Amino acid sequence: MSAEDIRAALRSVKYPGYSRDIVSFGLVQDIRVDGDRVHVVLHLNSPNVEAGRKIREDSQALLESLPGVREAVVELIQPAAAGAGGPDPWAHQTRVPGVRRVLAVASGKGGVGKSTVAVNLACALQRLQARVGLLDCDIYGPSIPLMMGVRQRPTLSAREMLVPPVGHGVKLMSIGFLLDDDQPVIWRGPMIQKTIQQFLTVVEWGELDYLLVDLPPGTGDAQLSLCQAVPLDGGIVVTTPQAASVGVVRKGIAMFQKVNVPIVGIIENMSFFEAPGGQRIEIFGHGGGRAEAARQGLRFLGEIPIYQEIREGGDRGLPVVVGAPDHPAARAFLEIAEAIRRAVD
Structure with missing residues:
Protein backbone atom coordinates (compact mmCIF):
# COMPACT_ATOMS: atom_id res chain seq x y z
CA MET A 1 0.00 0.00 0.00
CA GLY A 86 -13.52 35.27 16.01
CA PRO A 87 -16.22 34.76 13.38
CA ASP A 88 -15.97 32.15 10.64
CA PRO A 89 -15.19 34.08 7.41
CA TRP A 90 -16.81 31.30 5.33
CA ALA A 91 -20.02 31.12 7.35
CA HIS A 92 -22.03 33.19 4.83
CA GLN A 93 -21.14 31.20 1.73
CA THR A 94 -24.24 30.38 -0.31
CA ARG A 95 -24.53 28.67 -3.66
CA VAL A 96 -25.94 30.70 -6.55
CA PRO A 97 -29.45 29.32 -7.25
CA GLY A 98 -29.63 27.40 -10.51
CA VAL A 99 -25.87 27.44 -11.16
CA ARG A 100 -24.19 24.02 -11.26
CA ARG A 101 -20.54 25.11 -11.32
CA VAL A 102 -18.83 28.37 -10.38
CA LEU A 103 -15.32 28.56 -11.83
CA ALA A 104 -12.90 31.43 -11.18
CA VAL A 105 -10.40 32.47 -13.87
CA ALA A 106 -7.39 34.01 -12.15
CA SER A 107 -3.78 35.06 -12.57
CA GLY A 108 -1.26 36.33 -10.11
CA LYS A 109 -0.06 38.95 -12.59
CA GLY A 110 -1.69 41.47 -14.91
CA GLY A 111 -1.08 41.47 -18.65
CA VAL A 112 -1.23 37.72 -19.22
CA GLY A 113 -4.49 37.87 -21.20
CA LYS A 114 -6.71 36.46 -18.46
CA SER A 115 -9.86 38.35 -19.51
CA THR A 116 -9.31 37.39 -23.15
CA VAL A 117 -9.03 33.77 -22.05
CA ALA A 118 -12.15 34.04 -19.85
CA VAL A 119 -14.23 35.54 -22.68
CA ASN A 120 -13.20 32.92 -25.22
CA LEU A 121 -13.63 30.04 -22.75
CA ALA A 122 -17.17 31.24 -21.96
CA CYS A 123 -18.00 31.35 -25.68
CA ALA A 124 -16.30 27.98 -26.24
CA LEU A 125 -18.34 26.31 -23.49
CA GLN A 126 -21.48 27.85 -24.99
CA ARG A 127 -20.56 26.38 -28.38
CA LEU A 128 -20.28 23.02 -26.63
CA GLN A 129 -23.99 23.37 -25.80
CA ALA A 130 -23.50 24.45 -22.18
CA ARG A 131 -25.51 27.22 -20.50
CA VAL A 132 -22.91 29.78 -19.51
CA GLY A 133 -22.65 33.02 -17.56
CA LEU A 134 -19.63 35.32 -17.27
CA LEU A 135 -19.16 37.60 -14.26
CA ASP A 136 -16.58 40.38 -14.48
CA CYS A 137 -15.14 40.87 -10.99
CA ASP A 138 -12.42 43.24 -12.15
CA ILE A 139 -14.15 46.24 -10.61
CA TYR A 140 -11.34 48.72 -11.27
CA GLY A 141 -10.69 47.66 -14.86
CA PRO A 142 -13.76 45.97 -16.38
CA SER A 143 -13.13 44.77 -19.93
CA ILE A 144 -15.86 42.18 -20.51
CA PRO A 145 -18.37 44.68 -22.05
CA LEU A 146 -15.82 45.66 -24.72
CA MET A 147 -14.63 42.14 -25.46
CA MET A 148 -18.17 40.76 -25.71
CA GLY A 149 -19.49 43.71 -27.71
CA VAL A 150 -22.30 44.48 -25.27
CA ARG A 151 -23.14 48.02 -24.16
CA GLN A 152 -26.67 47.75 -22.81
CA ARG A 153 -27.47 48.16 -19.13
CA PRO A 154 -29.09 45.34 -17.14
CA THR A 155 -32.87 45.56 -16.79
CA LEU A 156 -34.99 44.86 -13.72
CA SER A 157 -37.24 41.82 -13.46
CA ALA A 158 -40.65 41.72 -11.80
CA ARG A 159 -38.85 40.49 -8.66
CA GLU A 160 -36.57 43.55 -8.83
CA MET A 161 -33.57 41.40 -9.75
CA LEU A 162 -30.98 42.51 -12.29
CA VAL A 163 -31.48 40.73 -15.61
CA PRO A 164 -28.02 40.23 -17.17
CA PRO A 165 -27.42 41.24 -20.78
CA VAL A 166 -26.61 38.41 -23.17
CA GLY A 167 -23.74 38.41 -25.65
CA HIS A 168 -23.05 35.54 -28.06
CA GLY A 169 -25.35 33.30 -26.01
CA VAL A 170 -23.53 34.03 -22.71
CA LYS A 171 -25.19 35.85 -19.79
CA LEU A 172 -23.01 38.75 -18.65
CA MET A 173 -22.57 41.02 -15.65
CA SER A 174 -19.96 43.71 -15.13
CA ILE A 175 -19.61 46.99 -13.28
CA GLY A 176 -18.84 48.35 -16.76
CA PHE A 177 -22.54 48.02 -17.66
CA LEU A 178 -23.44 50.40 -14.83
CA LEU A 179 -20.90 53.15 -15.48
CA ASP A 180 -20.57 55.86 -18.09
CA ASP A 181 -17.67 55.51 -20.53
CA ASP A 182 -14.27 56.19 -18.94
CA GLN A 183 -15.84 56.73 -15.49
CA PRO A 184 -13.32 55.47 -12.91
CA VAL A 185 -14.17 53.35 -9.89
CA ILE A 186 -12.53 54.81 -6.78
CA TRP A 187 -13.67 52.45 -4.04
CA ARG A 188 -12.25 50.90 -0.91
CA GLY A 189 -12.39 47.19 -0.08
CA PRO A 190 -15.84 47.08 1.61
CA MET A 191 -17.51 48.52 -1.51
CA ILE A 192 -15.76 45.93 -3.67
CA GLN A 193 -17.01 43.17 -1.38
CA LYS A 194 -20.59 44.45 -1.39
CA THR A 195 -20.66 44.79 -5.19
CA ILE A 196 -19.40 41.25 -5.78
CA GLN A 197 -21.94 39.86 -3.32
CA GLN A 198 -24.73 41.70 -5.13
CA PHE A 199 -23.58 40.46 -8.53
CA LEU A 200 -23.96 36.93 -7.17
CA THR A 201 -27.19 37.34 -5.20
CA VAL A 202 -29.32 40.01 -6.93
CA VAL A 203 -28.63 39.01 -10.54
CA GLU A 204 -31.14 36.67 -12.18
CA TRP A 205 -28.64 34.17 -13.56
CA GLY A 206 -31.25 31.49 -14.12
CA GLU A 207 -30.23 27.93 -14.91
CA LEU A 208 -26.54 27.72 -15.82
CA ASP A 209 -24.10 24.86 -16.26
CA TYR A 210 -21.12 27.16 -15.67
CA LEU A 211 -20.66 30.62 -14.23
CA LEU A 212 -17.16 31.80 -15.09
CA VAL A 213 -15.80 34.58 -12.88
CA ASP A 214 -13.10 36.82 -14.34
CA LEU A 215 -11.02 37.90 -11.36
CA PRO A 216 -8.65 40.87 -11.32
CA PRO A 217 -4.91 40.15 -11.09
CA GLY A 218 -3.44 39.44 -7.67
CA THR A 219 -4.84 38.10 -4.41
CA GLY A 220 -6.74 41.06 -2.94
CA ASP A 221 -10.23 42.16 -1.91
CA ALA A 222 -12.09 40.85 -4.97
CA GLN A 223 -10.63 37.36 -4.68
CA LEU A 224 -11.30 37.09 -0.96
CA SER A 225 -14.82 38.52 -1.32
CA LEU A 226 -15.71 35.96 -3.97
CA CYS A 227 -14.37 33.04 -1.91
CA GLN A 228 -16.32 34.21 1.14
CA ALA A 229 -19.55 34.78 -0.79
CA VAL A 230 -19.88 31.55 -2.77
CA PRO A 231 -18.30 28.07 -2.64
CA LEU A 232 -16.14 27.86 -5.76
CA ASP A 233 -16.09 24.61 -7.70
CA GLY A 234 -12.68 25.31 -9.18
CA GLY A 235 -10.00 27.80 -10.08
CA ILE A 236 -8.46 28.16 -13.54
CA VAL A 237 -5.02 29.80 -13.52
CA VAL A 238 -3.71 31.71 -16.55
CA THR A 239 -0.02 32.43 -17.09
CA THR A 240 2.42 33.24 -19.84
CA PRO A 241 5.57 31.14 -20.32
CA GLN A 242 8.21 33.47 -18.86
CA ALA A 243 9.55 33.08 -15.34
CA ALA A 244 8.34 36.54 -14.25
CA SER A 245 4.73 35.47 -14.81
CA VAL A 246 5.00 31.89 -13.55
CA GLY A 247 6.66 33.04 -10.33
CA VAL A 248 3.76 35.35 -9.50
CA VAL A 249 1.18 32.79 -10.60
CA ARG A 250 2.37 30.55 -7.77
CA LYS A 251 0.84 33.08 -5.39
CA GLY A 252 -2.51 32.73 -7.12
CA ILE A 253 -2.28 28.96 -6.84
CA ALA A 254 -1.39 29.24 -3.15
CA MET A 255 -4.39 31.53 -2.61
CA PHE A 256 -6.80 28.96 -4.02
CA GLN A 257 -5.19 26.21 -1.95
CA LYS A 258 -5.40 28.32 1.21
CA VAL A 259 -9.17 28.78 0.84
CA ASN A 260 -9.74 25.13 -0.16
CA VAL A 261 -10.68 25.86 -3.78
CA PRO A 262 -9.76 22.92 -6.06
CA ILE A 263 -7.56 24.01 -8.98
CA VAL A 264 -8.90 22.84 -12.33
CA GLY A 265 -5.59 23.49 -14.04
CA ILE A 266 -3.15 25.92 -15.64
CA ILE A 267 -3.47 27.55 -19.07
CA GLU A 268 -0.40 28.93 -20.81
CA ASN A 269 -1.35 31.96 -22.92
CA MET A 270 0.88 33.62 -25.56
CA SER A 271 2.86 30.39 -25.83
CA PHE A 272 4.45 31.14 -29.18
CA PHE A 273 4.06 33.04 -32.42
CA GLU A 274 4.07 31.35 -35.82
CA ALA A 275 5.77 33.49 -38.45
CA PRO A 276 4.38 33.63 -42.02
CA GLY A 277 7.04 31.17 -43.11
CA GLY A 278 5.93 28.66 -40.47
CA GLN A 279 8.79 29.35 -38.07
CA ARG A 280 7.81 29.01 -34.41
CA ILE A 281 9.01 32.04 -32.44
CA GLU A 282 8.82 31.77 -28.64
CA ILE A 283 8.67 35.45 -27.73
CA PHE A 284 8.13 34.88 -24.02
CA GLY A 285 10.06 31.63 -23.75
CA HIS A 286 8.26 28.32 -23.76
CA GLY A 287 6.86 25.69 -21.46
CA GLY A 288 6.72 27.66 -18.22
CA GLY A 289 3.03 26.88 -17.64
CA ARG A 290 3.39 23.18 -18.40
CA ALA A 291 6.49 22.90 -16.21
CA GLU A 292 4.76 24.65 -13.29
CA ALA A 293 1.73 22.39 -13.61
CA ALA A 294 3.99 19.35 -13.47
CA ARG A 295 5.93 20.78 -10.52
CA GLN A 296 2.76 21.32 -8.51
CA GLY A 297 0.99 18.15 -9.64
CA LEU A 298 -1.75 20.13 -11.40
CA ARG A 299 -3.53 19.57 -14.68
CA PHE A 300 -2.08 21.42 -17.69
CA LEU A 301 -5.14 22.47 -19.67
CA GLY A 302 -3.36 23.65 -22.82
CA GLU A 303 -1.44 26.40 -24.55
CA ILE A 304 -2.75 29.31 -26.61
CA PRO A 305 -0.45 30.76 -29.29
CA ILE A 306 -0.23 34.46 -30.15
CA TYR A 307 -2.62 35.24 -33.00
CA GLN A 308 -3.57 38.67 -34.28
CA GLU A 309 -7.13 37.37 -34.69
CA ILE A 310 -7.48 36.92 -30.92
CA ARG A 311 -6.64 40.57 -30.29
CA GLU A 312 -8.82 41.81 -33.17
CA GLY A 313 -11.77 39.79 -31.94
CA GLY A 314 -11.50 41.27 -28.46
CA ASP A 315 -11.31 44.81 -29.84
CA ARG A 316 -14.37 44.28 -32.05
CA GLY A 317 -16.47 42.59 -29.38
CA LEU A 318 -16.49 39.39 -31.42
CA PRO A 319 -14.32 36.76 -29.68
CA VAL A 320 -12.35 34.58 -32.08
CA VAL A 321 -14.28 31.49 -30.94
CA VAL A 322 -17.45 33.16 -32.27
CA GLY A 323 -16.08 35.15 -35.20
CA ALA A 324 -13.74 32.50 -36.62
CA PRO A 325 -14.62 29.14 -35.03
CA ASP A 326 -12.44 27.18 -37.48
CA HIS A 327 -9.32 29.28 -36.86
CA PRO A 328 -6.49 27.49 -34.98
CA ALA A 329 -6.87 30.00 -32.12
CA ALA A 330 -10.55 29.14 -31.72
CA ARG A 331 -9.75 25.43 -31.82
CA ALA A 332 -7.21 25.92 -29.02
CA PHE A 333 -9.86 27.52 -26.81
CA LEU A 334 -12.40 24.82 -27.67
CA GLU A 335 -9.95 22.06 -26.74
CA ILE A 336 -9.24 23.73 -23.41
CA ALA A 337 -12.98 24.18 -22.77
CA GLU A 338 -13.44 20.45 -23.39
CA ALA A 339 -10.63 19.70 -20.92
CA ILE A 340 -12.26 21.92 -18.30
CA ARG A 341 -15.63 20.28 -18.80
CA ARG A 342 -14.12 16.83 -18.36
CA ALA A 343 -12.27 17.96 -15.24
CA VAL A 344 -15.22 19.45 -13.36
CA ASP A 345 -18.16 17.26 -14.44
Whole structure:
Protein backbone atom coordinates (compact mmCIF):
# COMPACT_ATOMS: atom_id res chain seq x y z
CA MET A 1 0.00 0.00 0.00
CA SER A 2 1.62 3.25 -1.16
CA ALA A 3 0.88 6.89 -0.32
CA GLU A 4 -0.68 7.28 -3.78
CA ASP A 5 -2.98 4.32 -3.09
CA ILE A 6 -4.09 6.01 0.13
CA ARG A 7 -4.65 9.33 -1.65
CA ALA A 8 -6.73 7.60 -4.33
CA ALA A 9 -8.85 5.88 -1.68
CA LEU A 10 -9.46 9.17 0.14
CA ARG A 11 -11.14 10.53 -2.99
CA SER A 12 -14.24 8.65 -1.85
CA VAL A 13 -14.49 10.87 1.27
CA LYS A 14 -16.75 13.84 0.45
CA TYR A 15 -16.61 17.26 2.05
CA PRO A 16 -19.88 17.58 4.04
CA GLY A 17 -22.56 19.27 1.94
CA TYR A 18 -20.58 19.06 -1.32
CA SER A 19 -20.21 16.55 -4.11
CA ARG A 20 -16.44 17.13 -4.17
CA ASP A 21 -13.97 15.00 -2.25
CA ILE A 22 -11.40 16.08 0.32
CA VAL A 23 -8.48 15.39 -2.05
CA SER A 24 -9.73 17.73 -4.79
CA PHE A 25 -10.41 20.35 -2.10
CA GLY A 26 -6.73 20.15 -1.15
CA LEU A 27 -7.33 19.01 2.44
CA VAL A 28 -4.89 16.08 2.35
CA GLN A 29 -1.57 17.62 3.34
CA ASP A 30 0.58 14.60 4.13
CA ILE A 31 0.44 10.80 3.90
CA ARG A 32 2.99 8.52 5.57
CA VAL A 33 2.95 4.76 5.16
CA ASP A 34 5.09 2.52 7.38
CA GLY A 35 4.32 -1.10 6.59
CA ASP A 36 0.75 -1.69 7.74
CA ARG A 37 0.53 1.66 9.57
CA VAL A 38 -0.84 4.80 7.88
CA HIS A 39 -0.68 8.38 9.13
CA VAL A 40 -2.69 11.04 7.27
CA VAL A 41 -2.61 14.79 7.97
CA LEU A 42 -5.69 16.80 6.94
CA HIS A 43 -5.66 20.60 6.95
CA LEU A 44 -9.06 22.31 7.12
CA ASN A 45 -9.09 26.12 6.91
CA SER A 46 -12.68 26.43 8.12
CA PRO A 47 -13.24 26.26 11.90
CA ASN A 48 -16.50 24.37 11.33
CA VAL A 49 -16.28 21.76 14.09
CA GLU A 50 -19.00 19.49 12.70
CA ALA A 51 -17.42 19.41 9.24
CA GLY A 52 -14.03 18.60 10.74
CA ARG A 53 -15.45 15.83 12.90
CA LYS A 54 -17.32 14.23 9.98
CA ILE A 55 -14.29 14.40 7.66
CA ARG A 56 -12.03 12.87 10.28
CA GLU A 57 -14.49 10.08 11.14
CA ASP A 58 -15.15 9.21 7.49
CA SER A 59 -11.43 9.22 6.69
CA GLN A 60 -10.62 7.06 9.70
CA ALA A 61 -13.32 4.53 8.82
CA LEU A 62 -12.16 4.36 5.22
CA LEU A 63 -8.51 3.83 6.09
CA GLU A 64 -9.32 1.11 8.62
CA SER A 65 -11.35 -0.73 5.98
CA LEU A 66 -8.47 -0.91 3.51
CA PRO A 67 -6.80 -4.30 3.10
CA GLY A 68 -3.29 -4.33 4.49
CA VAL A 69 -3.89 -1.46 6.93
CA ARG A 70 -3.66 -2.53 10.57
CA GLU A 71 -3.34 0.89 12.20
CA ALA A 72 -4.59 4.24 10.86
CA VAL A 73 -4.09 7.68 12.38
CA VAL A 74 -5.91 10.74 10.98
CA GLU A 75 -4.53 14.03 12.23
CA LEU A 76 -6.79 17.04 11.64
CA ILE A 77 -5.35 20.57 11.69
CA GLN A 78 -8.12 23.13 12.02
CA PRO A 79 -8.50 26.74 13.22
CA ALA A 80 -10.19 27.42 16.54
CA ALA A 81 -13.99 27.64 16.51
CA ALA A 82 -15.62 31.05 16.14
CA GLY A 83 -16.18 31.49 19.86
CA ALA A 84 -12.47 31.14 20.53
CA GLY A 85 -10.96 32.92 17.56
CA GLY A 86 -13.52 35.27 16.01
CA PRO A 87 -16.22 34.76 13.38
CA ASP A 88 -15.97 32.15 10.64
CA PRO A 89 -15.19 34.08 7.41
CA TRP A 90 -16.81 31.30 5.33
CA ALA A 91 -20.02 31.12 7.35
CA HIS A 92 -22.03 33.19 4.83
CA GLN A 93 -21.14 31.20 1.73
CA THR A 94 -24.24 30.38 -0.31
CA ARG A 95 -24.53 28.67 -3.66
CA VAL A 96 -25.94 30.70 -6.55
CA PRO A 97 -29.45 29.32 -7.25
CA GLY A 98 -29.63 27.40 -10.51
CA VAL A 99 -25.87 27.44 -11.16
CA ARG A 100 -24.19 24.02 -11.26
CA ARG A 101 -20.54 25.11 -11.32
CA VAL A 102 -18.83 28.37 -10.38
CA LEU A 103 -15.32 28.56 -11.83
CA ALA A 104 -12.90 31.43 -11.18
CA VAL A 105 -10.40 32.47 -13.87
CA ALA A 106 -7.39 34.01 -12.15
CA SER A 107 -3.78 35.06 -12.57
CA GLY A 108 -1.26 36.33 -10.11
CA LYS A 109 -0.06 38.95 -12.59
CA GLY A 110 -1.69 41.47 -14.91
CA GLY A 111 -1.08 41.47 -18.65
CA VAL A 112 -1.23 37.72 -19.22
CA GLY A 113 -4.49 37.87 -21.20
CA LYS A 114 -6.71 36.46 -18.46
CA SER A 115 -9.86 38.35 -19.51
CA THR A 116 -9.31 37.39 -23.15
CA VAL A 117 -9.03 33.77 -22.05
CA ALA A 118 -12.15 34.04 -19.85
CA VAL A 119 -14.23 35.54 -22.68
CA ASN A 120 -13.20 32.92 -25.22
CA LEU A 121 -13.63 30.04 -22.75
CA ALA A 122 -17.17 31.24 -21.96
CA CYS A 123 -18.00 31.35 -25.68
CA ALA A 124 -16.30 27.98 -26.24
CA LEU A 125 -18.34 26.31 -23.49
CA GLN A 126 -21.48 27.85 -24.99
CA ARG A 127 -20.56 26.38 -28.38
CA LEU A 128 -20.28 23.02 -26.63
CA GLN A 129 -23.99 23.37 -25.80
CA ALA A 130 -23.50 24.45 -22.18
CA ARG A 131 -25.51 27.22 -20.50
CA VAL A 132 -22.91 29.78 -19.51
CA GLY A 133 -22.65 33.02 -17.56
CA LEU A 134 -19.63 35.32 -17.27
CA LEU A 135 -19.16 37.60 -14.26
CA ASP A 136 -16.58 40.38 -14.48
CA CYS A 137 -15.14 40.87 -10.99
CA ASP A 138 -12.42 43.24 -12.15
CA ILE A 139 -14.15 46.24 -10.61
CA TYR A 140 -11.34 48.72 -11.27
CA GLY A 141 -10.69 47.66 -14.86
CA PRO A 142 -13.76 45.97 -16.38
CA SER A 143 -13.13 44.77 -19.93
CA ILE A 144 -15.86 42.18 -20.51
CA PRO A 145 -18.37 44.68 -22.05
CA LEU A 146 -15.82 45.66 -24.72
CA MET A 147 -14.63 42.14 -25.46
CA MET A 148 -18.17 40.76 -25.71
CA GLY A 149 -19.49 43.71 -27.71
CA VAL A 150 -22.30 44.48 -25.27
CA ARG A 151 -23.14 48.02 -24.16
CA GLN A 152 -26.67 47.75 -22.81
CA ARG A 153 -27.47 48.16 -19.13
CA PRO A 154 -29.09 45.34 -17.14
CA THR A 155 -32.87 45.56 -16.79
CA LEU A 156 -34.99 44.86 -13.72
CA SER A 157 -37.24 41.82 -13.46
CA ALA A 158 -40.65 41.72 -11.80
CA ARG A 159 -38.85 40.49 -8.66
CA GLU A 160 -36.57 43.55 -8.83
CA MET A 161 -33.57 41.40 -9.75
CA LEU A 162 -30.98 42.51 -12.29
CA VAL A 163 -31.48 40.73 -15.61
CA PRO A 164 -28.02 40.23 -17.17
CA PRO A 165 -27.42 41.24 -20.78
CA VAL A 166 -26.61 38.41 -23.17
CA GLY A 167 -23.74 38.41 -25.65
CA HIS A 168 -23.05 35.54 -28.06
CA GLY A 169 -25.35 33.30 -26.01
CA VAL A 170 -23.53 34.03 -22.71
CA LYS A 171 -25.19 35.85 -19.79
CA LEU A 172 -23.01 38.75 -18.65
CA MET A 173 -22.57 41.02 -15.65
CA SER A 174 -19.96 43.71 -15.13
CA ILE A 175 -19.61 46.99 -13.28
CA GLY A 176 -18.84 48.35 -16.76
CA PHE A 177 -22.54 48.02 -17.66
CA LEU A 178 -23.44 50.40 -14.83
CA LEU A 179 -20.90 53.15 -15.48
CA ASP A 180 -20.57 55.86 -18.09
CA ASP A 181 -17.67 55.51 -20.53
CA ASP A 182 -14.27 56.19 -18.94
CA GLN A 183 -15.84 56.73 -15.49
CA PRO A 184 -13.32 55.47 -12.91
CA VAL A 185 -14.17 53.35 -9.89
CA ILE A 186 -12.53 54.81 -6.78
CA TRP A 187 -13.67 52.45 -4.04
CA ARG A 188 -12.25 50.90 -0.91
CA GLY A 189 -12.39 47.19 -0.08
CA PRO A 190 -15.84 47.08 1.61
CA MET A 191 -17.51 48.52 -1.51
CA ILE A 192 -15.76 45.93 -3.67
CA GLN A 193 -17.01 43.17 -1.38
CA LYS A 194 -20.59 44.45 -1.39
CA THR A 195 -20.66 44.79 -5.19
CA ILE A 196 -19.40 41.25 -5.78
CA GLN A 197 -21.94 39.86 -3.32
CA GLN A 198 -24.73 41.70 -5.13
CA PHE A 199 -23.58 40.46 -8.53
CA LEU A 200 -23.96 36.93 -7.17
CA THR A 201 -27.19 37.34 -5.20
CA VAL A 202 -29.32 40.01 -6.93
CA VAL A 203 -28.63 39.01 -10.54
CA GLU A 204 -31.14 36.67 -12.18
CA TRP A 205 -28.64 34.17 -13.56
CA GLY A 206 -31.25 31.49 -14.12
CA GLU A 207 -30.23 27.93 -14.91
CA LEU A 208 -26.54 27.72 -15.82
CA ASP A 209 -24.10 24.86 -16.26
CA TYR A 210 -21.12 27.16 -15.67
CA LEU A 211 -20.66 30.62 -14.23
CA LEU A 212 -17.16 31.80 -15.09
CA VAL A 213 -15.80 34.58 -12.88
CA ASP A 214 -13.10 36.82 -14.34
CA LEU A 215 -11.02 37.90 -11.36
CA PRO A 216 -8.65 40.87 -11.32
CA PRO A 217 -4.91 40.15 -11.09
CA GLY A 218 -3.44 39.44 -7.67
CA THR A 219 -4.84 38.10 -4.41
CA GLY A 220 -6.74 41.06 -2.94
CA ASP A 221 -10.23 42.16 -1.91
CA ALA A 222 -12.09 40.85 -4.97
CA GLN A 223 -10.63 37.36 -4.68
CA LEU A 224 -11.30 37.09 -0.96
CA SER A 225 -14.82 38.52 -1.32
CA LEU A 226 -15.71 35.96 -3.97
CA CYS A 227 -14.37 33.04 -1.91
CA GLN A 228 -16.32 34.21 1.14
CA ALA A 229 -19.55 34.78 -0.79
CA VAL A 230 -19.88 31.55 -2.77
CA PRO A 231 -18.30 28.07 -2.64
CA LEU A 232 -16.14 27.86 -5.76
CA ASP A 233 -16.09 24.61 -7.70
CA GLY A 234 -12.68 25.31 -9.18
CA GLY A 235 -10.00 27.80 -10.08
CA ILE A 236 -8.46 28.16 -13.54
CA VAL A 237 -5.02 29.80 -13.52
CA VAL A 238 -3.71 31.71 -16.55
CA THR A 239 -0.02 32.43 -17.09
CA THR A 240 2.42 33.24 -19.84
CA PRO A 241 5.57 31.14 -20.32
CA GLN A 242 8.21 33.47 -18.86
CA ALA A 243 9.55 33.08 -15.34
CA ALA A 244 8.34 36.54 -14.25
CA SER A 245 4.73 35.47 -14.81
CA VAL A 246 5.00 31.89 -13.55
CA GLY A 247 6.66 33.04 -10.33
CA VAL A 248 3.76 35.35 -9.50
CA VAL A 249 1.18 32.79 -10.60
CA ARG A 250 2.37 30.55 -7.77
CA LYS A 251 0.84 33.08 -5.39
CA GLY A 252 -2.51 32.73 -7.12
CA ILE A 253 -2.28 28.96 -6.84
CA ALA A 254 -1.39 29.24 -3.15
CA MET A 255 -4.39 31.53 -2.61
CA PHE A 256 -6.80 28.96 -4.02
CA GLN A 257 -5.19 26.21 -1.95
CA LYS A 258 -5.40 28.32 1.21
CA VAL A 259 -9.17 28.78 0.84
CA ASN A 260 -9.74 25.13 -0.16
CA VAL A 261 -10.68 25.86 -3.78
CA PRO A 262 -9.76 22.92 -6.06
CA ILE A 263 -7.56 24.01 -8.98
CA VAL A 264 -8.90 22.84 -12.33
CA GLY A 265 -5.59 23.49 -14.04
CA ILE A 266 -3.15 25.92 -15.64
CA ILE A 267 -3.47 27.55 -19.07
CA GLU A 268 -0.40 28.93 -20.81
CA ASN A 269 -1.35 31.96 -22.92
CA MET A 270 0.88 33.62 -25.56
CA SER A 271 2.86 30.39 -25.83
CA PHE A 272 4.45 31.14 -29.18
CA PHE A 273 4.06 33.04 -32.42
CA GLU A 274 4.07 31.35 -35.82
CA ALA A 275 5.77 33.49 -38.45
CA PRO A 276 4.38 33.63 -42.02
CA GLY A 277 7.04 31.17 -43.11
CA GLY A 278 5.93 28.66 -40.47
CA GLN A 279 8.79 29.35 -38.07
CA ARG A 280 7.81 29.01 -34.41
CA ILE A 281 9.01 32.04 -32.44
CA GLU A 282 8.82 31.77 -28.64
CA ILE A 283 8.67 35.45 -27.73
CA PHE A 284 8.13 34.88 -24.02
CA GLY A 285 10.06 31.63 -23.75
CA HIS A 286 8.26 28.32 -23.76
CA GLY A 287 6.86 25.69 -21.46
CA GLY A 288 6.72 27.66 -18.22
CA GLY A 289 3.03 26.88 -17.64
CA ARG A 290 3.39 23.18 -18.40
CA ALA A 291 6.49 22.90 -16.21
CA GLU A 292 4.76 24.65 -13.29
CA ALA A 293 1.73 22.39 -13.61
CA ALA A 294 3.99 19.35 -13.47
CA ARG A 295 5.93 20.78 -10.52
CA GLN A 296 2.76 21.32 -8.51
CA GLY A 297 0.99 18.15 -9.64
CA LEU A 298 -1.75 20.13 -11.40
CA ARG A 299 -3.53 19.57 -14.68
CA PHE A 300 -2.08 21.42 -17.69
CA LEU A 301 -5.14 22.47 -19.67
CA GLY A 302 -3.36 23.65 -22.82
CA GLU A 303 -1.44 26.40 -24.55
CA ILE A 304 -2.75 29.31 -26.61
CA PRO A 305 -0.45 30.76 -29.29
CA ILE A 306 -0.23 34.46 -30.15
CA TYR A 307 -2.62 35.24 -33.00
CA GLN A 308 -3.57 38.67 -34.28
CA GLU A 309 -7.13 37.37 -34.69
CA ILE A 310 -7.48 36.92 -30.92
CA ARG A 311 -6.64 40.57 -30.29
CA GLU A 312 -8.82 41.81 -33.17
CA GLY A 313 -11.77 39.79 -31.94
CA GLY A 314 -11.50 41.27 -28.46
CA ASP A 315 -11.31 44.81 -29.84
CA ARG A 316 -14.37 44.28 -32.05
CA GLY A 317 -16.47 42.59 -29.38
CA LEU A 318 -16.49 39.39 -31.42
CA PRO A 319 -14.32 36.76 -29.68
CA VAL A 320 -12.35 34.58 -32.08
CA VAL A 321 -14.28 31.49 -30.94
CA VAL A 322 -17.45 33.16 -32.27
CA GLY A 323 -16.08 35.15 -35.20
CA ALA A 324 -13.74 32.50 -36.62
CA PRO A 325 -14.62 29.14 -35.03
CA ASP A 326 -12.44 27.18 -37.48
CA HIS A 327 -9.32 29.28 -36.86
CA PRO A 328 -6.49 27.49 -34.98
CA ALA A 329 -6.87 30.00 -32.12
CA ALA A 330 -10.55 29.14 -31.72
CA ARG A 331 -9.75 25.43 -31.82
CA ALA A 332 -7.21 25.92 -29.02
CA PHE A 333 -9.86 27.52 -26.81
CA LEU A 334 -12.40 24.82 -27.67
CA GLU A 335 -9.95 22.06 -26.74
CA ILE A 336 -9.24 23.73 -23.41
CA ALA A 337 -12.98 24.18 -22.77
CA GLU A 338 -13.44 20.45 -23.39
CA ALA A 339 -10.63 19.70 -20.92
CA ILE A 340 -12.26 21.92 -18.30
CA ARG A 341 -15.63 20.28 -18.80
CA ARG A 342 -14.12 16.83 -18.36
CA ALA A 343 -12.27 17.96 -15.24
CA VAL A 344 -15.22 19.45 -13.36
CA ASP A 345 -18.16 17.26 -14.44
